[in-house]
Amino acid sequence: VTAEAVPRVPLSRDRVLRAAVKIADERGIEALTMRRLAEELGAEAMSLYYHVANKEEVLDGVVDVIIQEINEVVGRIGTPARGADWKKAMRERILSAREVLLRHPWAPRVIESRTTALPAVMQYHEALVALMRGGGFSNDLAHHAMHALGSRALGFSQELFATGGPVRAPEPAELEAMAAHLPHLAGMLAEVAHDDPGSTLGWCDDQTEFEFGLDLILDGLNRLR
Amino acid sequence: VTAEAVPRVPLSRDRVLRAAVKIADERGIEALTMRRLAEELGAEAMSLYYHVANKEEVLDGVVDVIIQEINEVVGRIGTPARGADWKKAMRERILSAREVLLRHPWAPRVIESRTTALPAVMQYHEALVALMRGGGFSNDLAHHAMHALGSRALGFSQELFATGGPVRAPEPAELEAMAAHLPHLAGMLAEVAHDDPGSTLGWCDDQTEFEFGLDLILDGLNRLR
DNA sequence: ACCTGAACACCGTTCAAGT
DNA sequence: ACCTGAACACCGTTCAAGT
Numbered sequence: 419v420t421a422e423a424v425p426r427v428p429l430s431r432d433r434v435l436r437a438a439v440k441i442a443d444e445r446g447i448e449a450l451t452m453r454r455l456a457e458e459l460g461a462e463a464m465s466l467y468y469h470v471a472n473k474e475e476v477l478d479g480v481v482d483v484i485i486q487e488i489n490e491v492v493g494r495i496g497t498p499a500r501g502a503d504w505k506k507a508m509r510e511r512i513l514s515a516r517e518v519l520l521r522h523p524w525a526p527r528v529i530e531s532r533t534t535a536l537p538a539v540m541q542y543h544e545a546l547v548a549l550m551r552g553g554g555f556s557n558d559l560a561h562h563a564m565h566a567l568g569s570r571a572l573g574f575s576q577e578l579f580a581t582g583g584p585v586r587a588p589e590p591a592e593l594e595a596m597a598a599h600l601p602h603l604a605g606m607l608a609e610v611a612h613d614d615p616g617s618t619l620g621w622c623d624d625q626t627e628f629e630f631g632l633d634l635i636l637d638g639l640n641r642l643r
Numbered sequence: 644v645t646a647e648a649v650p651r652v653p654l655s656r657d658r659v660l661r662a663a664v665k666i667a668d669e670r671g672i673e674a675l676t677m678r679r680l681a682e683e684l685g686a687e688a689m690s691l692y693y694h695v696a697n698k699e700e701v702l703d704g705v706v707d708v709i710i711q712e713i714n715e716v717v718g719r720i721g722t723p724a725r726g727a728d729w730k731k732a733m734r735e736r737i738l739s740a741r742e743v744l745l746r747h748p749w750a751p752r753v754i755e756s757r758t759t760a761l762p763a764v765m766q767y768h769e770a771l772v773a774l775m776r777g778g779g780f781s782n783d784l785a786h787h788a789m790h791a792l793g794s795r796a797l798g799f800s801q802e803l804f805a806t807g808g809p810v811r812a813p814e815p816a817e818l819e820a821m822a823a824h825l826p827h828l829a830g831m832l833a834e835v836a837h838d839d840p841g842s843t844l845g846w847c848d849d850q851t852e853f854e855f856g857l858d859l860i861l862d863g864l865n866r867l868r
Numbered sequence: 869a870c871c872t873g874a875a876c877a878c879c880g881t882t883c884a885a886g887t
Numbered sequence: 888a889c890c891t892g893a894a895c896a897c898c899g900t901t902c903a904a905g906t
Contacts, residue, residue: 428870452899464900465871473899530801531752540825547827557834566856569801576755576794576801600765602772609782631791634863635856642859653889677880689881690890698880 429461431469435479439522442480447524452476478534484525485538488515488572492545497552504553505636508546512632515542516573526574539572546571554643563639570632577624587611654686656694660704664747667705672749677701703759709750710763713740713797717770722777729778730861733771737857740767741798751799764797771796779868788864795857802849812836 427433437458441450452473456463470476492511498504519525543564550560569576588596588607596604652658662683666675677698681688695701717736723729744750768789775785794801813821813832821829 451897453897462872464873464902467900468870527756540821540828544825544828547831551827551831557831560831561835562852562855565800565802565852566859568856575790577790596765600769602776603765603769606772606776606782606785610786627787627790630787631793631860634791634867635859638859638863676878678878687891689883689892692881693889 426460429459429465429469431479433459434466434469434476435483438476438480439483442524442528443522447528450476450480477528478532478536481525481529481532482536482538484518484522484529485536485542485572488518489538489542491515491518492542497549504549504555505640508549509632509636511546511549512567512571512573513629514573516628519573526569526572526576529572530569530576542572550639555639559639559642566635566639570628570635573628575628575631651685654684654690654694656704658684659691659694659701660708663701663705664708667749667753668747672753675701675705702753703757703761706750706754706757707761707763709743709747709754710761710767710797713743714763714767716740716743717767722774729774729780730865733774734857734861736771736774737792737796737798738854739798741853744798751794751797751801754797755794755801767797775864780864784864784867791860791864795853795860798853800853800856 434455438450438455441454441458452466453463455476456466459466466476470479491514495507495510495514498507546564547560550563551557555563564571588611593604593608596607659680663675663680666679666683677691678688680701681691684691691701695704716739720732720735720739723732772785772789775788776782780788789796813836818829818833821832
């Protein structure tokens with residue numbers, strides 16, 4: 419029985435947050451409840467409250483963990499010499515951030531729900547503003563730019579509707595039915611589905627669309643610079 | 644006592660959804676529970692399930708009501724003659740949609756959470772695609788455009804962090820503390836706060852930023868047309 | 869200092885029963 | 888056809904109590 423009674427690793431804020439990320443990664447964000455989080459750590463739900471004020475703080479912390487992961491990755495990206503190509507560097511940072519988020523698909527939604535200005539996010543933004551300033555942006559334009567990018571700065575863009583899993587191409591029969599009420603939409607989807615039949619992420623490749631939108635904004639900013 | 648027993652208006656899917664919008668408008672989306680919804684209608688929570696499958700369907704319906712409101716407003720906007728200025732018309736539609744959403748500030752978050760392709764949204768999109776096609780867009784470019792606009796097509800853009808209420812300008816003392824770790828960010832915020840002290844929606848005017856981002860994208864698309 | 873059991877005030881939802 | 892009471896399986900959280 420003493421073999422069973424091996425001293426458990428004590429809880430800590432850090433362990434709690436890491437376990438929370440693990441649960442969200444493995445079972446989705448809706449599986450992240452205080453009770454399940456405690457279970458994952460071999461403790462009771464009430465024990466968590468000694469290390470964390472409440473669930474909101476868990477969610478804040480979870481976002482902080484993810485953004486820290488992003489900061490580590492983009493920290494390895496070089497800064498261009500002053501005046502050199504800010505756009506390339508910014509693009510690289512943003513696409514790298516996106517790669518991290520693709521490993522935590524539940525994260526964008528949680529990030530958006532936070533109202534606290536987390537240190538890790540501030541740090542991420544600092545680097546982007548520094549890049550733009552180095553590239554000749556006025557403070558005013560850099561400020562506009564951050565708003566124009568919005569969540570794209572962190573590597574994700576809000577689609578109109580959350581797709582619960584990969585989007586499947588519309589069936590010909592569906593397009594036919596659509597054509598009556600929504601001729602332009604049906605025509606567009608038919609053509610796009612046809613032109614791009616085997617793209618990796620479904621009938622419209624999110625990565626391609628993300629980069630299209632990103633470049634549209636970055637190019638526009640470059641013109642205003 | 645018979646005066647009390649006046650026959651109540653019977654429940655209906657429509658009444659349920661309208662009541663749901665009312666609650667969200669008046670007390671916020673987190674106040675929208677099945678029990679409170681029933682209370683608002685003078686019924687028991689369980690009665691709702693006769694008219695609506697579950698809460699998800701309530702949320703779908705609520706979004707549908709809001710987008711229908713948008714469709715009514717934008718429906719009064721004229722369509723430019725073929726080949727005429729698509730951009731002006733698109734801008735007007737989107738800014739009108741935004742005005743509706745400003746009356747239902749909880750709506751963007753709920754809209755984004757839906758995974759079902761609601762008829763009202765399809766109809767809204769149809770009109771935008773029609774405008775672009777009329778303006779000389781290929782189907783492919785129109786498709787890219789819809790993705791690039793994302794939620795901006797409906798009149799809202801996801802800020803990095805949800806601001807629970809209006810954002811206040813940072814205090815000079817806060818900026819000072821920030822300057823040590825985040826010099827570019829602090830410098831930017833200091834200058835922007837100074838340049839634009841009295842904007843209506845706080846230290847950075849969301850409407851201005853929304854229009855800036857929107858025009859950046861629309862101008863970019865116009866160039867690719 | 870760290871953890872827990874019992875309990876509270878909420879959720880959404882089912883189901884058999886009422887009118 | 889429409890509505891409801893009682894009940895179930897969950898939530899987050901408090902608080903007094905344990906070690």
